[in-house]
Amino acid sequence: MVHAEPETAPTASHALATVDHEEKGAAQEGHGDPEIKDLGWNEHVDQVPAPLVGGMSNEDLWVLVRRFDKQMYHVKAIPYPVDGDLDLNIADDEEFSPDKLRxxxxxxxxxxILGLMGFGTHIVRLRSWKEARRTSAFCxxxxxxxxxxxxxxxFFTTLIVLIVYPPSRNFLFPPAPMAMVDSKGGVKKPKAGVLGSHDTxxxxxxxxKGxxxxxxxxxxxxSFASIALSSAAGKSHAGNDEEHSDAIDSAVPDPTTIATQAAVAKDSSASGAPTKKHDKTKQPMEQAxxxxxxxxxxxxxxISDGWERFANALSPTxxxxxxxxxxxLAALLVPAVCIGTIVTSYLFVKLSTFIFGVAFFTDPLLWNxxxxxxxxFPNWQKLLELRNTILRGVPTNAQLTLTLLRIGEANKAPLPPPPRSDQPPPTRxxxxxxxxxxxxxxxxxDVNAAIHPDRSQLHREAKADAEAAKKPKHGSRLLAFFKGxxxxxxxxxxxADHLKADLGSVHAKNRLGVLPRPSEEKEQGPVDFKGRHRGKKGHLYVSTGNFAPGTDVPTVFFTSTEAKGPDDVKPVFSVPVAEIQEIKKVGGLGWKTKLVVGWAMDREVADGITIVDREGHSYTVTAIPLRDELFNRLVAMGGQRWVSW
Incomplete structure (x- = not known):
């Protein structure tokens, strides 16, 4: 990554990633080596140096990265300055998909929602008088x-104090585990039966953590999906499914068909219900x-962006x-304090009702x-957005994560991926x-009874599970039969995809290797990522020059053989990182097929990535077990201004 000066950097995120930080972690300490430093990509979590980034724990960092992986699907580089001096904003015409909606x-x-629930518990506690001294003071x-x-x-003075002086927040609103607070402000046993987390x-x-x-x-x-499907079955509309339409998609059942067919059966059995032939509302409603x-x-x-920006403004990282x-933020509230001292309650009511009347009866004037x-002024609405005014420069969690990833890339020490949970959490x-x-x-x-699991309840549940296991389960046998x-x-x-791939089927080539063996998922990154290009096994290298002969710029290239050094490289394609125009996560399977294959095979499906350069050339690599980690490195390495698509 080019170490641009803060005043010449493409965005504030690029500038912050390259400056000399006062508090440093392992990823911020220069190691004086042109090679990439591995900070523990394939090591146990205990072997990863801590902290990776100064000022925050590894657990907090991994929470951000893990949620970034779920949020980012498709980014494009833009040539013009970005809103709020931070890139990775959401495009106005971003693509829609069920995965992104979820x-x-x-x-x-x-x-x-969790923030509002936490606020609600504070209100309940204040009103309950279970904290008599604090409630008396507020009263x-x-x-x-x-x-x-x-x-x-x-009111506004209190807000200013809470904003400017963070210790006042815990003094005025002392924290308590949200799951332990009951509707009367007392202590209850969490719904999970044990207090294993404080912020849920x-x-x-x-x-x-997280x-x-x-x-x-x-x-x-x-739960929402279950309610919708149950309602449709009588106890969703089936969305347009535009995906690969060849043998494998027809070989697996459509998981949405059962619910829609049940709804059709319900309508057909109902007296006077219109049939599909006479129903003229179905297509217009689905389209709308x-x-x-x-x-x-x-x-x-x-909504989520605004909430995260306010949170990061109040508690910066x-x-x-x-x-x-x-x-x-506090300076904006000072005039409100001054105005509040001179405006009487009578004048406040008169002004409020006057403004309401103007807004209600001057609709034509407002439209004109x-x-x-x-x-x-075509862009006047954007100029008034919070990210361009009072929250200018304040990141969302995704923008914060991208900045942290760029810190690692700027120091040739990519941040290792979050640890994976292979075992269920302990019930304690x-x-x-x-x-x-x-x-x-x-x-x-009362506290001990609330936070610790009820042993008698655990014993009863274990006994019930054992008795249930002895009983014949025709439903489970039927499900196991269908699964088999x-x-x-x-x-x-x-x-059959191997044969189809040899015959030239593009879809078949893209599906080869989508179910990697556990051994194939180990010992990858931060430079070498296993994958397939047009069905052929190989390695995708993210090089800083050591594997790219004749160049000293960061380059991503694919080779069908494992590269041992510069003289051993025979790239199928190569793209300088600075020339990347678009990066998109793709899947070798359609979403319905992926759902069924994952359920039937009990294995994780390896997806792929598409890279488009500035000349419009597109390169797709599939079956990458560490697809999210590769995506993060490519997004963080260059000087592009990204927009989320």
């Missing part, structure tokens, strides 16, 4: 301010729903400035004003909590 719903849960300040007609200044609604245990919240988000979306999906998904992204954004602005409390550590007025006995037949069908279809 990702945005999960992100909304982990940011906005006294409120009614004294009310009596003196000073509520507005007190269920308190479920986790192997690595995994419980991510699993909750996944189940949150699954699918047309609205993209703006709806973009709205979800914008290095290398972003620690005080600049907080002071900016908007038309004039659109004609004379994360740590012993003393009653004195909790702000609520509770005794240690599906597995046989998939194996036969995938086996």
């Amino acid at each position: 990702s945005n719903l999960e992100r909304l849960y982990m940011t906005v 006294a300040v409120y009614f004294i301010a009310w009596a003196l007609d000073f509520l507005v200044p007190i 609604a269920t308190g479920a245990p986790e192997t690595h 995994e419980a919240a991510e699993q909750e988000a996944s189940n949150f979306v699954n 729903m699918w047309e609205k999906m993209r703006p709806a998904m973009h709205m979800l992204s914008s 290095a290398p972003f400035p620690q005080n600049r954004y907080r002071l900016r 004003a908007a038309h004039w602005l659109n004609t004379n 409390a994360t740590s012993q909590i003393s009653a004195d550590e909790l702000p609520m007025d509770v005794d240690q006995k 037949t599906t597995k046989t069908t998939v194996q036969a279809a995938l086996g």
Whole structure:
């Protein structure tokens, strides 16, 4: 990566990645070697140096990277300056896909919904009087301010203190595990039966930080899908499925067919229900729903982006400035305090009702004003967006993650991928909590009963599971039968791909190797990534010059043989990193096929990546076990300004 000076860097993210940081981690310390430094890509988590980035723990870093992998699918380079001086903003006309919609719903849960739930627990605790001293103080300040007609200044002054002085947040709103707080402000046993995480609604245990919240988000979306399918079956519309249409897709069942067929059967059995032939609303409604999906998904992204920007402004993460954004937000509230001291409650009501009347009865005037602005200042709406005004320079979590990844690339020390959880988390409390550590007025006995698993309950559940295992399960046998037949069908279809690939089938070539053996997933990265190009096995190298003869610029190239050195390289294709125009994650299987194949084979499907250079040449490498890690390196290496598509 080119070490540009901050004032000449493409974006603030590039500049922050290349400056000399005061607090350094392993990825920020220069090693004086032109070769890439491996910080533990194939090592156990305990062998990875800590911290990788100064100012944050490895667990916090891996939470960001893991969620970045789920959020980013497709990026394009743009030649013009970016909004807010940070790239990786979401394009206005981003592509819609079911995977991206699910990702945005999960992100909304982990940011906005969990945040609102945490805010709700604080309100419940204050109203419950279980924390008598704190509630008394809030109550006294409120009614004294009310009596003196000073509520507005007190409110905004409190906000300024919370923004500018972070320790005041824990003093005024002492934290408590969200899953332990009941509806009356007391202590309850978490829904998971044990307190294994502090920032989740269920308190479920986790192997690595953030995994419980991510699993909750996944189940949150699954619950909505289950309700929708159950409603359709009577106890969704089947979306347009535009994917590969050849033998393997017809060889596996469509998982959405069962629900839609059940809905059709229900309608047919209902008295007076219109048949498909007479139903003139089906096609228009389906078309209208699918047309609205993209703006709806973009709205979800914008809500999550705004929430993350405010969170990162209030609690900045290095290398972003620690005080600049907080002071900016506080400065905006100072006039509100001043105005609140001179505006009486009567004048406030009069002004509010006047503004409401103007907004209600001047609709034609407002539309004419908007038309004039659109004609004379086409981008006026963007200029007023938060990311271009009060939150300018404040990153979303994705932009923060990209900056952290760029730090590793700038120092030739790519950040190792997050650890994978191969074993289920232990059913035990994360740590012993003393009653004195909790702000609520509770005794240690109640706390212990809440945070630790109920042994008698665990025994009853184990006994029930053992008894259930002894009973004949016709449904499970039927499911196992279908799984076995599906597995046989998939194996036969995938086996036939080798013959089809030899005959020139492009789809068959792209599917070769989509089910890698466990041995093929080990010992990869940060330079060498196994994959296939047009069906042929090989290695994709991300080189800094040592494997690219005649050049000293970062280059990505594919070779069908493992390269031992510069003289041994015979690239099938090569693209300088600086010339990459577009990077897209792709799959060798359609989404329905991937779902069924993963279920039947009990193995992870290896997807691929497409790289497009500035001249429009496209190169696709499939069956890459570390596809997300490769994507992250390519996005972070160059000086491109990216936009999420």
